[in-house]
Amino acid sequence: MVESFIEALAYPPIQRAVIACFLCGISCALLSVFVVLMKMPLIGVSMSHAAFAGAVLGLLINVDPFLSAFILCLIAAGILGPLSDKTDIAPENVLGIMFSFLMGVAFLGMGILTRTKAGALNLMWGSLLSLSSSYLLVLLVVTLVVVSFILLFFKEIRSVMFNRRLAASSGVPERFIYYALLFITGAVVSANLSTVGGMLIFSLLVQPGATALQLTYNLKHFFWVSAASGVGACLLGLVVSYLFDLPSGASVVLVATIIFAVAYIFSPKRRSKKMKGKVLIS
Amino acid sequence: MKQEVIGLNHITVRKAGSVLLDGISTVIYRNDFAGIIGPNGAGKTTLLNVIAGFEKFEGKLSLFGKQETWKRSRQTRLRIGYVPQLFSVDPTFPILTLEAVMTGVIGRVGLFRSPGEQEKRNAMRLMEMMRIAHLADRPLGQLSGGERQKVSLARAILQKPDVLLLDEPTANLDIAIQKDFLLLIDEIHKQEDLTLLYITHDFNLLPSTMRRAVMLNHGKIVFDGDIHAALTGDTLSRLFQYPLQTFERDGRRFISYG
Numbered sequence: 001m002v003e004s005f006i007e008a009l010a011y012p013p014i015q016r017a018v019i020a021c022f023l024c025g026i027s028c029a030l031l032s033v034f035v036v037l038m039k040m041p042l043i044g045v046s047m048s049h050a051a052f053a054g055a056v057l058g059l060l061i062n063v064d065p066f067l068s069a070f071i072l073c074l075i076a077a078g079i080l081g082p083l084s085d086k087t088d089i090a091p092e093n094v095l096g097i098m099f100s101f102l103m104g105v106a107f108l109g110m111g112i113l114t115r116t117k118a119g120a121l122n123l124m125w126g127s128l129l130s131l132s133s134s135y136l137l138v139l140l141v142v143t144l145v146v147v148s149f150i151l152l153f154f155k156e157i158r159s160v161m162f163n164r165r166l167a168a169s170s171g172v173p174e175r176f177i178y179y180a181l182l183f184i185t186g187a188v189v190s191a192n193l194s195t196v197g198g199m200l201i202f203s204l205l206v207q208p209g210a211t212a213l214q215l216t217y218n219l220k221h222f223f224w225v226s227a228a229s230g231v232g233a234c235l236l237g238l239v240v241s242y243l244f245d246l247p248s249g250a251s252v253v254l255v256a257t258i259i260f261a262v263a264y265i266f267s268p269k270r271r272s273k274k275m276k277g278k279v280l281i282s
Numbered sequence: 283m284k285q286e287v288i289g290l291n292h293i294t295v296r297k298a299g300s301v302l303l304d305g306i307s308t309v310i311y312r313n314d315f316a317g318i319i320g321p322n323g324a325g326k327t328t329l330l331n332v333i334a335g336f337e338k339f340e341g342k343l344s345l346f347g348k349q350e351t352w353k354r355s356r357q358t359r360l361r362i363g364y365v366p367q368l369f370s371v372d373p374t375f376p377i378l379t380l381e382a383v384m385t386g387v388i389g390r391v392g393l394f395r396s397p398g399e400q401e402k403r404n405a406m407r408l409m410e411m412m413r414i415a416h417l418a419d420r421p422l423g424q425l426s427g428g429e430r431q432k433v434s435l436a437r438a439i440l441q442k443p444d445v446l447l448l449d450e451p452t453a454n455l456d457i458a459i460q461k462d463f464l465l466l467i468d469e470i471h472k473q474e475d476l477t478l479l480y481i482t483h484d485f486n487l488l489p490s491t492m493r494r495a496v497m498l499n500h501g502k503i504v505f506d507g508d509i510h511a512a513l514t515g516d517t518l519s520r521l522f523q524y525p526l527q528t529f530e531r532d533g534r535r536f537i538s539y540g
Contacts, residue, residue: 152394153393155391155396155397156393158377162375166434166437167385168335169359169362170359170360170386170388170389170390170438170441171356171390173393213374217376218376218378219376219377219381
């Protein structure tokens, strides 16, 4: 069975799918570190739905779906950031309203869309085997932006993830880092609509980071473990989807969940807590 | 001549139809150690937030001789350290104790540069002073509340600020740990060239080097002067609207809630 996949690697669509999975795994998994450690999964949900709604609107008005998705993500980030900073509005409520509004826009767009519903469904579930080279280039650029941002601002990122208010009080450009993260999330989600789709990408924005959280206290290792788990989930998901003729996006998400479950079961952090408990009792 | 560090002139903060600070005016001088004292809802934390640059306000605020809005330059932020109330840290969060202390120096080091050996030595020296150096390689989330507050204090001092704001730093700590923490604050005030603003509502746990009290109630200053003059039964009973008495033991004044 595996040999048939290796043979299939000779075909350009499969090659492009493998490269896309690799880039999708890295970009989403690195972002998931922020989503998990800054406890902002709802921001991930809202941004993925903003991208999906934007892409559907793009199909409606004949604009490149990536471009329209990215623009709506930027607008969403521009609204989400200041609103979630306001202390008199609960961020969960803001995000909940935003998320449901964007979902409404997306489904409204799909309802109006009469000609090309297949295109919209591809954006929802992803279509790994029909990716173009130019799409891969966009994905590569976005992934490089994520990696560069982390390398350039690692110490500021650590400070902001630990505590935004303390970071601001010690002269760290906390707002710049936070808003840059929101915009980069928008770009990553938009660029990955065709790989795992707008509905399932949220899983990749949480699970690799949640996996790393089970395994390490070192932030540098955290990024590596998260990236490895994201890339592993995407590539294994692709293989599983090819071998068993399953939808690729769903396969990727299921494999990511299995990787998280294994990390959780064998987590040294959980084991050390149990050990600590035993010592205390005795 | 005393050097003005913080000047508050008719500072007012309104939020959601309520007035949290109502025309506060006072001056804090270099090396002052002032307690911001008052009951819950008096506006103590709001005042600290105004000075720290976390809160929008009306009125005039001058810091180090310069008029400021709530938006601050990096240089001004570097000069004001901040120690919050004890906050929870996820035990699995990937940050070690030394790394948490080192976050205090990141703003000073600036973008695209890493803290060097000197900053690390300074951090370790402060951690030794706080008696937490042996915890340097432990995950922060595994530390006790008292140890985490010492990390917060070390982080804020590593920033090398001119003013240190402490927002009820001993709240929710055990009594012995509170005493230990207060001794540290006294030690820091004696050793470092720092102006300290310390929020509290517990008069029996005041740092011994605190000399001034700024008492707030309903967003207004009701007393501003020597701490010993503030700690009288009459003043405190009026402030808290509850009968309180004071008594002296070993040269220190204590409050009886009886």
